[in-house]
Amino acid sequence: DTAVSQTPKYLVTQMGNDKSIKCEQNLGHDTMYWYKQDSKKFLKIMFSYNNKELIINETVPNRFSPKSPDKAHLNLHINSLELGDSAVYFCASSQDEGGPPYEQYFGPGTRLTVT
Amino acid sequence: LAKTTQPISMDSYEGQEVNITCSHNNIATNDYITWYQQFPSQGPRFIIQGYKTKVTNEVASLFIPADRKSSTLSLPRVSLSDTAVYYCLGAGGYNKLIFGAGTRLAVHP
Numbered sequence: 395d396t397a398v399s400q401t402p403k404y405l406v407t408q409m410g411n412d413k414s415i416k417c418e419q420n421l422g423h424d425t426m427y428w429y430k431q432d433s434k435k436f437l438k439i440m441f442s443y444n445n446k447e448l449i450i451n452e453t454v455p456n457r458f459s460p461k462s463p464d465k466a467h468l469n470l471h472i473n474s475l476e477l478g479d480s481a482v483y484f485c486a487s488s489q490d491e492g493g494p495p496y497e498q499y500f501g502p503g504t505r506l507t508v509t
Numbered sequence: 510l511a512k513t514t515q516p517i518s519m520d521s522y523e524g525q526e527v528n529i530t531c532s533h534n535n536i537a538t539n540d541y542i543t544w545y546q547q548f549p550s551q552g553p554r555f556i557i558q559g560y561k562t563k564v565t566n567e568v569a570s571l572f573i574p575a576d577r578k579s580s581t582l583s584l585p586r587v588s589l590s591d592t593a594v595y596y597c598l599g600a601g602g603y604n605k606l607i608f609g610a611g612t613r614l615a616v617h618p
Binding site for chain 2: 438
């Protein structure tokens with residue numbers, strides 16, 4: 395019973411390509427997120443999204459776009475991939491209505507390598 | 510959004526109690542202090558969260574002084590499997606999580 399799943403687990407592609415990473419949560423949560431963890435292990439939030447609002451970290455290039463077909467899915471599309479996009483991308487979800495605990499459940503990560 | 514400061518790394522031995530202190534001088538009034546654990550090649554996992562005083566669960570205890578400018582995560586009797594990176598952060602709802610560099614805990618036999 396995987397709570398937050400991501401596909402693929404590994405993604406190797408060339409510069410300039412367009413790729414997508416899929417995320418699904420079966421927890422019934424109302425908010426989903428995408429994080430990027432670079433080689434130095436810093437974990438930075440890229441987007442948070444619920445049915446009311448998309449919040450974008452202002453440092454995220456517009457080549458990155460989240461797309462949510464429904465409440466349980468938040469996919470990440472990346473256009474014109476660059477070498478610096480190589481990282482591990484984590485999807486997460488949480489139930490934020492009703493107060494704490496503000497616990498986020500993370501997926502297993504997708505390791506993206508751009509060559 | 511609260512910035513946190515914690516030691517880069519710590520070493521311990523099996524069976525010892527480990528205390529990791531985090532400084533968060535500018536934590537917001539409505540932020541809860543939250544700790545996550547991350548094993549290699551896995552996503553972070555929620556450990557514990559509190560607002561003030563002491564919180565205890567089956568995994569850890571969290572001590573928060575009255576001024577809330579710091580907090581201490583206490584792991585009782587660590588084992589090798591507790592080797593991980595531990596993140597301290599403030600959480601007040603969605604889009605409020607900022608992960609710092611974390612504390613890399615190494616537990617030795």
